[in-house]
Amino acid sequence: MPDGPSTWQELYDGGVYIKDNLGVPLGLGLSPELDSRMATRAAIWSWGGSVQDENENVVLNSPETIEAVKFYAQLQNDAMTEEVFAWNPASNNQGLIAGELSYILNSISAFRSLQKIDPDAAADIKFVPALAGPAGAFASSHVWQIYVFPKYVEGDQLEMAKQFILDHTAIYSDAVYNSELYNFPCYPSTVPELDGWLTEDPFGSNPPNKLEVLKTVNDWSVYIGYPGTANPAVMQLFGENVVVNMVASVALGEKTAEDAVAEAHEYAESVYADWRAKGLVGGGDG
Numbered sequence: 001m002p003d004g005p006s007t008w009q010e011l012y013d014g015g016v017y018i019k020d021n022l023g024v025p026l027g028l029g030l031s032p033e034l035d036s037r038m039a040t041r042a043a044i045w046s047w048g049g050s051v052q053d054e055n056e057n058v059v060l061n062s063p064e065t066i067e068a069v070k071f072y073a074q075l076q077n078d079a080m081t082e083e084v085f086a087w088n089p090a091s092n093n094q095g096l097i098a099g100e101l102s103y104i105l106n107s108i109s110a111f112r113s114l115q116k117i118d119p120d121a122a123a124d125i126k127f128v129p130a131l132a133g134p135a136g137a138f139a140s141s142h143v144w145q146i147y148v149f150p151k152y153v154e155g156d157q158l159e160m161a162k163q164f165i166l167d168h169t170a171i172y173s174d175a176v177y178n179s180e181l182y183n184f185p186c187y188p189s190t191v192p193e194l195d196g197w198l199t200e201d202p203f204g205s206n207p208p209n210k211l212e213v214l215k216t217v218n219d220w221s222v223y224i225g226y227p228g229t230a231n232p233a234v235m236q237l238f239g240e241n242v243v244v245n246m247v248a249s250v251a252l253g254e255k256t257a258e259d260a261v262a263e264a265h266e267y268a269e270s271v272y273a274d275w276r277a278k279g280l281v282g283g284g285d286g
Contacts, residue, residue, distance in 0.1 A: 004103070004128040008046060008071065011103060011131055015079035018102045026079045027101030028072075029087040030248040032241035036087065038140045039105045040247045044068040045226060046133025051234055051243065051268060054227045056283035058272050061265035064135065066257045073251035085248060096125070107142045108211065112180050115204065123206040127213045130220035137220045144223075145183065177202070181211060231282075233275040237268055 005011040015026040029036030044050065049065030052058055076084060083091070093110035095101035097117060104110060108127075115122040130139035147165050149158060168175070172190040176183050180203050185191045198215050200208040225234040237243065246264040249255045255263075275281040 004126050005131060006128065007132045008043060008075075012071075012075050012079060015075070015102060019079050022102075024100065024102045025081045026075070027092045027095045027104040028075070028080065028084065029092060030072075030076055030080075030084045030244060030251055031087040032244060033087060033089050034143075035089060035092055035104075035106055036084075036244045037238055037241060038142060040072060040243050041224070042105065042130060042139045043072045043133065044243070045138035045222065046131065046135055047071070048133075048135030050227060051237060052225060052228045052272075052283070056228045056231060056233070056272070056281050058265060058268045058283075060268055061261050066261050068133070069247050069250050069257040069261060072247050073257070076251040085252070097121075105139070108180075108182055112182070112203070119204070119206070125210075127210065129213055129216055138222055138226070139220055141221050141223055181214075184214075184217070228282075231275070231280065233268075233272045233281045236271050236275070242267060 001010065001014050005014055011026070019025045028039045030040070041051075044065055047064045047068035049060070049062050049068050051060050092101065092104040092106055093113060096104050096106075096110045097114045099121065111122060111125050111127075114125065130137040149161055153161055169187070170190060172185045172187075173193055176185060176191050176194060177197075181194075181197060181201070185194070188194065195215065198209070198211050201211050205211060224230055224238050228234070242264050246260045249260045250257050272281055272283065276284050
């Protein structure tokens, strides 16, 4: 696969082949950390499952979710190692840099780190869009910038703080450039240079258009809560690693996919009920 995998099935086939023949495993996490949360959700979305529907009702327990969980567990068993159950957010970066992983699901930070350590090795790293499953190709946007004004900021200070955020957003090119294209803008018009930077990376990628695949990010990148909106309930489940633990328990052979998904769904219902009672989540009888 000179251009890398384009589907989850290709990832499985290629990952198993490389592990069996070269001893190099895949590197998708299954531990309570950020990258593992992203990877497991990407698979579930790509099979047509999700935590909630567009109206903020819990729909986790579905045939699509169960099939995605079975696939991901098999992927771990056949193409990865038990190390993924104890990963931290830096583990897949470190594994890629060390040449010990054939594929990771991450932001470009791992590649940027390798560029600084070994440019020749970095030139051998390639990027692909989100992997496609039976329902399409999906991946989660990775880390989100938000701005909060503490309640004690009032009067002129509050107005200056608001103006600072507006000015910062209006010239977001500085933020994108100084993040080495790690940060993308919420509003594309605020960074008119981005398309050109992705065509010719100002930070020395070899080849220069290595990051050009990110021009298609709007075709496959979604937000936590898809196909509904972000809300406190779905973010609580995200922070508590409910989906990751659900998949990990199946990969470890502790539960069947059916039981693990049913238990996670039941807990999700209780979380949604709590937030719905506070008027902060939709769905339900309303």
